[in-house]
Amino acid sequence: METYNDVFEKRLSVRAERFDVDAIAEYDLFLSIGEDAFRFAVIDASTKQCLYLEDYAFFKKLSKEELIAVLNRIYENHLFLKANYWNNIRAAFRNTPFTLVPNELFDSKANRKYLRWISPPLPNEEVCATPQQVIDAHTLFKAPKELVLWLENIAYPSRQVQFSHAVCSFLEGIFKYDYNATPVQFHVAVEANQFFIAVTQGSTLEYCNMFQYRTAQDFIYYLLFVIDELKRDPATCHVNFLGQINRQSKVYDIAYRYIKHLHFHERPALGITFDHNFDNVPSYQYFNLLAMHLL
Missing domain, CATH: 3.30.420.250 (Protein of unknown function DUF3822, N-terminal domain)
Incomplete structure (x- = not known):
């Protein structure tokens, strides 16, 4: 380094x-x-x-x-x-902050209004739509x-x-990647002090949010909160970890105490190839970055 x-x-x-x-x-x-x-x-x-x-x-x-x-x-x-x-x-x-707006309700002239309910935009902030x-x-x-x-x-x-x-x-990226055959998937992209979570069932997005956390205890609280809100059982649900996490991470260790079906995917199928110089790079840790080419 x-x-x-x-x-x-x-x-x-x-x-x-x-x-x-x-x-x-x-x-x-x-x-x-x-x-x-x-x-x-x-x-x-x-x-x-x-x-x-x-x-x-x-x-x-x-x-x-x-x-x-x-x-x-x-x-x-x-x-x-x-x-x-x-x-x-x-x-x-x-x-x-972000929010998702269905295309049938989307009006490009109302971009700032959509965010007003979760985090009112300040004068020095742009509002963008993707x-x-x-x-x-x-x-x-x-x-x-x-x-x-x-x-x-x-x-x-x-x-x-x-x-x-x-x-x-x-x-x-998560809709591009067919993780496994179980019907409901919890996808968690971890950063140092925040994580994204998306819950999918087939081609349907059931839930998406971002949480800030300071400790591993904060992390598992929010993750179990989402599982409970969706009336799922931590003992049977499947969680796919992406981002800045590995099996030695504190958040992984505490998650494993409550959730038995935890998955890492070393080479997510994002339509990208790598040469041998990347053999030791766990590309799942850069999932969100590499999936940008799909936009």
């Missing part, structure tokens, strides 16, 4: 053999931005091969101003990240205006940046 002034560290950097910095115009760039980490993936637009993956962890929760300062530092010292000739660029925010074909709905979410402007005017002034929420690729 590389550490920079006790502010952040580079946790992961993996490059495929055929990555060519001179071929960036043929690659799609996917950015995942949060208060606790910044990640990006480079995927060949035609072959759908993952060519580059990097993960930067922050040592504390950053304010918007601190986050932009850290991103400036990362970009200034990076060989190719700030190139302005990518095929496509999509940035996803991980920590902002169509979700797999659930016939739109995801509405807040995006910090300062970050949007930084990406559009500083990082990539000559390219159009598409914006989404991490939950968008999470939903697209």
Whole structure:
């Protein structure tokens, strides 16, 4: 790991053999931005091969101003990240509030109203909408205006940046991936202090939410709360773990005490290929990032 002034560290950097910095115009760039980490993936637009993956962890929760300062530092010292000739660029925010609106009720002129009931948008916050074909709905979410402007005017002034929420690729990815034959699935994408949970039955989304947590006890409380609300039995329901979790994690250990059918999927079938340099990378930990190519 590389550490920079006790502010952040580079946790992961993996490059495929055929990555060519001179071929960036043929690659799609996917950015995942949060208060606790910044990640990006480079995927060949035609072959759908993952060519580059990097993960930067922050040592504390950053304010918007601190986050932009850290991103400036990362970009200034990076060989190719700030190139302005990518095929496509999509940035996803991980920590902002969101809601899902069925297409039959969606009105693009009412974006700010949809969020008013869960988290009223402030003047310095953009409200964005991403169509979700797999659930016939739109995801509405807040995006910090300062970050949007930084990406559009500083990082990539000559390219159009598409914006989404991490939950968008999470939903697209879990419907793409056929986990197993059980009728009801609990999908949990874990981050350091939050997790997404989506409950599916066949092609139907029954539940979707995001929870903040501080301890493993908080985590299991919210997870069991959702299971109970949906009148399911923790002893029989199947939970698929994704994101920043492994079998040594405290949240996994406490979850296993209550839920016996816990699953990890080392290579989710997201329509992406990897070369041998990625053999030791558990791609389920970067599920939401890698699934962005499905949007």
